[in-house]
Amino acid sequence: MNTKIILNYLSELSLNNYRDWYHAHKKEYKEANKQFEKLIQELIYDIGAFDPSVLKNIPKELTFKLVRDTRFSHDKSPYNPSFRAHISSMGKLPIPVGYYLMIKPNGGTFLGGGLFADMFTNATAMVRDHISKHPDEWNDVISSTEFKKYFTVNGTALKNVPSGYDKEHPQAEYLKYKSWYLEYKMTDEEVCDSDAFLRKSVEIFKAMKPFNDYLNKALKEFKMPTR
Numbered sequence: 670m671n672t673k674i675i676l677n678y679l680s681e682l683s684l685n686n687y688r689d690w691y692h693a694h695k696k697e698y699k700e701a702n703k704q705f706e707k708l709i710q711e712l713i714y715d716i717g718a719f720d721p722s723v724l725k726n727i728p729k730e731l732t733f734k735l736v737r738d739t740r741f742s743h744d745k746s747p748y749n750p751s752f753r754a755h756i757s758s759m760g761k762l763p764i765p766v767g768y769y770l771m772i773k774p775n776g777g778t779f780l781g782g783g784l785f786a787d788m789f790t791n792a793t794a795m796v797r798d799h800i801s802k803h804p805d806e807w808n809d810v811i812s813s814t815e816f817k818k819y820f821t822v823n824g825t826a827l828k829n830v831p832s833g834y835d836k837e838h839p840q841a842e843y844l845k846y847k848s849w850y851l852e853y854k855m856t857d858e859e860v861c862d863s864d865a866f867l868r869k870s871v872e873i874f875k876a877m878k879p880f881n882d883y884l885n886k887a888l889k890e891f892k893m894p895t896r
Contacts, residue, residue, distance in 0.1 A: 670707040672772070672863040674700060675752060680774040682735075683750035691735075691748060698735075705732065705752045705772070708867065712756060715871040716768060720878060722758035723767065731761045751777065762893060764792055765885045768874045778860050780870055782877035783850035784884055787825050792891050793847050797834065799887030804840045810879045819876050824848040849884065851877050 678701035682691065691698070709728035717724040733753040739745045750773065757767025769781035787793060800807050811822060824846040830836045834844045843849070853873045860866050 670711060670863055670867070671704050672708060672866050673861045674704045675708070675772055676774055676857060676860050677701075679750045679752065679772065682748060683774055686746040686748050686750060688747055702732075702752070705754075708863075709754050709756070709770075711867055712768070712770070712870060712874075715867070716756060716874055719875050723756050726756060726760055728754070731756055733761070750774065764789065764888050764891050764893065766881050766888070768877070768881075770870065772860060774857060776854070776856060778855045778857070780853045780855070780873045780877075781850060782874070782881050783822075784824075784848050784888070785850045787848035789891070789894070792888055795891060796849060796884060796887045797831070797844050797846075799883075800840050800843055801834055801838060804838065807840055807843065807883060810883050813879070815876050816880065819853055819873060820851045820880070822846075823850050823852060851880060853877075 678694075678697050681694070681697070685691075706728040709731055713723055713726050713728065731754040733755075735748045735750070735752075737744075737747060737749050739747065751771050752773075753769070753771045755761040755763070755767055755769045757765050759765055763786040764784070766782065766784050769785070771781070772778050784792060784796060810816060811820075822843065825848050826845040827847065828845070830838070830841050830844050835841070838844060855866070855869070859869065
């Protein structure tokens with residue numbers, strides 16, 4: 670596993686974000702992707718030590734394509750110069766929530782957890798209901814020393830507590846949210862040190878597990894929409 674190869678390729682792609690360059694450098698892409706899948710395999714093993722539900726995953730089934738959907742975007746760059754993966758008990762589906770990794774040059778790398786997808790209104794309602802009914806458990810998670818060492822809760826939010834919820838609720842601020850997620854950013858220098866990057870990633874993902882567990886309790890009955 671060589672994370673420097675990954676970052677070097679993505680840096681070049683970000684400077685040459687057009688199809689001719691991409692196809693002319695397919696060999697470099699394949700090597701970078703190979704290294705990324707090796708990294709994901711190592712993460713599966715190490716995360717599996719504290720969350721065995723991820724152990725059945727296959728790395729190539731957890732990753733996302735570089736190709737961008739530009740149909741509704743002003744930015745017509747054909748590729749997203751980042752390697753991304755989501756590791757959970759159900760693979761790369763956004764729910765159940767798991768451990769998200771994006772390697773992107775120029776300081777864009779981050780480790781994530783929680784519910785990023787606020788387009789699922791049923792999921793949002795489930796989490797709000799769970800926070801409303803279990804405020805002390807939520808507070809225990811987000812106020813723990815280990816959590817506060819690394820994270821603050823992010824997410825898109827309404828201006829006011831939505832109808833049907835107590836505006837004086839002790840967790841009223843979080844009832845406004847439509848998504849609840851964590852991000853821990855890492856520098857290019859940290860990414861390039863393969864062994865240290867792996868160790869740090871596992872440390873961060875372990876620290877976010879109680880947050881993920883809380884959300885997954887809320888989302889236990891969630892069903893992904895069928896097309």
